[in-house]
Amino acid sequence: MGGTAGGVSAAASAAAGRPVLVHSFEQWRHAARDLLAHKVPPHAVQWISHKDDGDLFSQGEEPQPSGAVQAESKSTLRIPRQLMDMLQSAACCRVPNRWAFLYLVLWRWQQGEKDVLSAADEDGARLHAMVKAVRREEHDMHAYIRFRERREDAGPPRFVAWFEPAHDVLPQVARHFTSRMGKVSWMIATPEASVLWDGATLHSTGPLMRGPEDIDDAGEALWLTYYRSIFNPARLNADLMHGHIPTRFWKNLPEGALVPEMVSQAAAGARRVGQTHSVGQRGGTVIPISADKAQPQRDAPSTLDQCRRCELWQHATQAVGGVGPLEARIMLVGEQPGDQEDLAGLPFVGPAGQLLDRAMAKAELDRRTIYLTNAVKHFKWEPRGKRRMHKTPAQREVDACAYWLGSELEQVQPEVVVVLGSTALKAVTGNPHATLKEVLGKPFMHEGRWVVVVYHPSYILRVPGEDMKAQAFGVLVDGFRQARELAAPVALA
Structure with a gap:
């Protein structure tokens, strides 16, 4: 086609109002030379390219300008190497109207507007951006392409790779791998075009719709x-x-x-x-x-005493694990050890533990039959005078201790888990967005066991007003009663 339909020159096509058809840089270069020789301005040219023509690796029939045009082009069209290299690189950039834009740049240069090469110029900035995008894509394709080795009895190519480039950089990348892989045969397939190296010659094999599959490498x-x-x-x-x-x-x-x-x-x-x-x-x-x-x-895995999964160990006296019978039907999960628990190395021995004992007694629940533990195993605190005040664990610290809580659940296999407060609820369910409001006092099944949600004893100690304390304590007692009933053995009919 020579850059136009039916072998007609680009200038003749433009003069007749017909589009100039190109699908490779070489076709565009010859067409642009012809148009410049006839002083055809950019706004008078309509450039089109067919998607089915392939990418820039394809080489169509070259345009054949007349001898007069060739002579004039040789004598008048002088393009610096820097501009030619940038145009050739930018031609690989998949942007709308790339051929029209490249001709605009070339036209401006021919008219004496040398600042079109400057990044400070609007067109120059776009040209630089296109070149940068193409070079970046070449680099990425060098770095992230992965060859897979085929079986020896499958025949050539020995290695195949699939890539989805954002720009038409396959020719440059193919030349890179011919020098890197020697005489070993390989193929690079892309949705737009594919190349095959047989050890001596590079062949264009056309586009593929998907990459190689079922390769036992x-x-x-x-x-x-x-x-x-x-x-x-x-x-x-x-x-x-x-x-x-x-x-x-x-x-x-x-x-x-x-x-x-x-x-x-x-x-x-x-x-x-x-x-x-x-x-x-x-x-x-x-x-x-x-x-x-x-x-x-x-x-x-390290023991709990040697745990360094988060930073809390640095300021705690010791890790506080769970206590209770391993065959317990009920497990209580709190938030974290407090000041006295941190010193004693046992869960629920401070004021919150004493309130917990009163609630259990009222619910007729024997603490000796229950396994007690916390979602976080180290005491998180902040200084206030000479006292260490409780500080709520962050989600990352809850996640770090999930390994230990999961091990306890796996070992004890309780039928009912009573979660004390919001932090314990998030840890047991694995949902960082879980809230007490939706499930408080409403037992639900999770991973094959019942989960009962109640207030944490320390919340009851902090809440203002006797009425609110009594209401929160009642929720705690009712939750223990629900847990006792759910864990009770069911007689077979």
């Missing part, structure tokens, strides 16, 4: 195992990680499927475990190794 399995082993939850910064690797790349990265689970585990307490001491143990110098044998040996 042992090397990829080993890489994923290694990626898990080097992940250090103690140094995780999810925002920074997503800032360095744009979200659109994660879905095509093999390790992208692992990241959400590892981030979730880090938030749930693995952050304090730290990194493994070794990345697998194997003898000799044998290179082939299966992914399951490469799994590193990690340290066992």
